[in-house]
Amino acid sequence: MALHDPPGRYVIEGGQPLVGSVRLSGAKNLANKLMIASLLASKPCTLQNVPEIGEIDIVSGIIQATGAHIERRAETLTIDPQSLNQFDLRQVTSNRIPILAAGPLLRKTGRAILPAPGGDRIGLRPIDFHLDALTKLGAHVEQQGRFYVLRADRLRGAMIQLPFPSVGATENVLLAATTAEGVTELRNGAIEPEILELVRFLCALGARIERTERTYVITGTRELGGADWTVMPDRIEAVSYIALALATRGEILIEQAGLAAIDAYRPFLDEIGANYELQGSDLRIRGNHRQLRATTITTGVHPGFLSDWQQPSAVVLVTATGDSTIHETVFEDRFGYVRDFRHMGAMIEVTSGCSPVPCRFDGKGHAHVATIHGPSQLHGTELELLDIRAGMAHLIAALAAQGTSVLHGIHHLDRGYGTGLQEKLTRLGASITRFEH
Ligand code: EPU
Secondary structure, rough: OOOOOOEEEEEEOOOOOOOOEEEEOEEEHHHHHHHHHHOOOOOOOEEEEEOOHHHHHHHHHHHHHHOOOOEEEOEEEEHHHHHHHOOEEOOOOOOOHHHHHHHHHHHHHOEEEEOOOOOOOOOOOOOOHHHHHHHHOEEEEEEOOOEEEEEEEOEEEEEEEEEOHHHHHHHHHHHHHOOEOOOEEEOOOOOOOHHHHHHHHHHHOOOOOEOOOOOEEEEOOOOOOEEEEEOOHHHHHHHHHHHHHHOOEEEEEEOOOOHHHHHHHHHHHEEEEEOEEOOEEEEEOOOOEEEEEOEEEOOOOOOOOOHHHHHHHHHHHHOOOOEEEEEOOOOOOOOOOOOHHHOOOOOOOOEEEOOOOOOOOOOOOOOOOOEEEEEOOOOOOHHHHHHHHHHHHHHHHHHOEEEEEEEEEHHHHHHOOOHHHHHHHHHHHOEEEEEOO
């Protein structure tokens, strides 16, 4: 455990097939952005189906630090931005979100002081695209140690071409350009389902945004109204339960699975020979019927295989027959979990040579390709969770393994899936106990 990590551990008795049905929470990577977008509004916004997870507590802290009013009742959040009068976010807990507040704070106060982004350590994660884009929109940006100081009386529309379709940079431009003066053309933007939903929300507030493939045209609007919005189901959580059913040889019905958003996962399920069935808007996944086959995964931007899906899928591939490859092309350092998987009995190598096709990390020495030799029977052991998605992979591996596992660093799971995760898993038959120390 790292020195300053909060204590707490899960003890898991693995080896039981998980069986039952599960309801997905609202998407973390949409709810947090809708909260920031609400700061642009001039009237209260109500967000429904907001997941009860640590990430939302962090973003609530950011909203409060701006002086805006926020109220939470279970999965409903109301944000009233009319009292927003602070631009200094130096004291907030920093994840990937404060930098996205640049546009709303500049619009409302003409200034913003933002901490350098924190979040999971899964690569270098610079914010150069964000800063270049904000500068093009007319912000004066200055770095002062760990903080960014931004000023602008009014942002102005600009032509922005992203070097890579970054999720965060696309969202930042959308948020900043919505109330800028004139027209912004954003090229090579990301088109993840959560971003398209953020665009719909902004349009419901009164924004004018059009999109053709990866190009967004944003016509600035001075004043936005308010809106009520329901957060779509979390497609990363959906894949976690798919992987859980497959890896534990169980059977799980995922209610309201948000099937369109996991469309890009279905070729993987077909290639490994997984048994699944669409039942209306639900998905039934059976891990108890067939031997799974090895395959090759290359992660990518939407509509590709989401980088956050590779970790739970790696557990599935450990149980599949043959040699599988995972080529991670979005983040350069997302295989930290492999060390623990090896301790559990998995046979995995991580190398830097691109396979099967070169990506932008080619020749840079990043350990971004994993080869999994399956099948292996995992056995329980002590595990150190490293980040949200790797943490979920650890959890699935522990539930699939024979024997007892102790998971340290569970604050990562609390941030991404909430403490309600334990209850969901228990209902599926998992033996999982939480200790706070
Ligand atoms: N990049 C740059 N410069 C930038 C911005 C990005 O070089 O200014 C690079 C990154 O270093 C990375 C690539 O572009 O190599 C993609 O990064 P992106 O900006 O798309 O990722 P993000 O916005 O930081 C979000 C999610 C991640 C998810 C990725 C990819 C949030 C809060 N985070 O990160 O989710 O993996 O998009 O879909 O939305 C998670 O939920 O656990 C998580 C890590």
